[in-house]
Amino acid sequence: MQLLYSIPLVLLLLLPVGSESASDFFAYERGKCEIAISDVLEGLVKTSLRRLTNPSERVSQANLLQYDLYTPRNPQERQILRSGNVQLLRKSNFNGKWPVRVAIHGWTGKSTTCYNAAIKDAYLSRGNYNVIIMDWSYQAMDINYSRVSKQLRSIAASVAKFLHFLHSSAGVPYEQIYLVGHSAGSHIAGLTGKHLSPARLGAIFALDPAGLSQLGLGPTERLAPTDAIYVESIHTDLELLGNPQGTELSQAAIFPNWGLGQPHCPNATATEFDISCDHFASLFYFVESVRRPKLFGAVRCNSLKSVRKFTCGCNNSAKYTKFSAVACPADSYMGGEPAQPKKGVFYVSTLRQPPYGTADGLVHMQPPKMSTIRETRRIFA
16 A cells, blocks of 8 residues: 555656546546646646646635536536535536535545546436535645645635535535545545534445555544445455545445455456456446445445455355356345445455446356556566
8 A cells, every 4th residue: 555655756657647638618528627647647746837837825715615516507618616605506507406415525636537527427318406516626735735734624614605605505415415426536525524523415425545654543533334324335456546444434335346456457448447447447337336236236245354255246155266157136236326335344256348237137257356456566567
C-alpha cells in the first residue's frame, strides 16, 4: 500500500495520457468526458506548483466544493448549485419530488471524469432523478494522501450542510437521498451521514472504500454501518487501494471475485491507470447494477474470513478446487436502484466484458485471479 506514496512526480509525468478532453456536453461517450489518466497528471502538477508558490494558502473548504446537477431536463449540460443559494436552486431543473443521488469521487478525482459520467448516465437511464456530482478536486488533486485524508471530515461537514439546504429549501426527504462514494469519497459519504445525525440518509454505496490512512481509524472517523439507513460496500481491490474491513464499514460487504484481480483488468475501460483498474472496477459494476438491478447475483458467506480463505460458496461448502463446476443460486443482488437492503458478507462473480454480470440468478464461483498490482510488479520485476 506504500507504492503510490513512493511514486515521484517525475515518473507520473512519463506515463501515457489520453488525448480526449471534456466538451460542453457531459456523457459517458468518447470526447464528452475526461479520462482520469490525463486529468490526474495535470491536476497533480498544478497542485504541486501551487503549494510551492503559495505554501501558506488558506481557503474555506465550503468555497472549494462544487455541485453539478443533471436531470432528465439537462442530461448532458450541468447546472451548478451552491449551498445556501436559493436563487440558483430555483432557477435550476432540480425537482424536490424526485430522488437525489449524489456521486462523490475519490483521491485525484474530479466531477467531469468519465466514471462520474457513467454514474450520471446510469441513473438518468432509469427515469426522473436529481443526479448531483460533487467536486472536491481542489483538495483531492494532491499527491500527499495523508494530507488529503485529514480534510475529509471538514469536506463532509460542508456536504451535510448542502444536503440540509436541499431538505429545507426543496422539501427533499433525507431517505430519498443516496450517496455514492468511490474510494476516499466513501468515507466522505460516511462522515456526511454522521454530521446529519439524528437524520438518516436513505443509503450509502461505498465503492471500494479507501484503505491507506483509513485502516487505523475507528468508526467515528471513517465510513460505518450506521451512517445511513442502509450502507453497502463493494470491494474490488484488497491488494492496494481498497479497505478489507468489510462489515466494520457497512451492513452488507460485497467482494466481487474475492476482492482481488478483476477479470476485465487491467484497464478494460481505458479511463484510468492500469495499476488502479481493480480499484475502479467497483464503480463500473455498480453503474451496470443501477441499469439492471438483478444483474449481479450474490451468495452469502459465513464471514469475512471465508472470503479471505476462498471457502465461500453454495451453502458455504464450495472449495477452491471446485469453483469451475459450481454455480450457486443467488441469495440477493449487488448494488441496484433502489437499494436492496441485506446484511452480511457476500461473494459476486463477474465477466470480462460489459455489462459484467450474468443476470441469470446464479453466482458462478471462480478461482481468485492475480490482481492488477501484482501483474504490474511482475512485468517490471
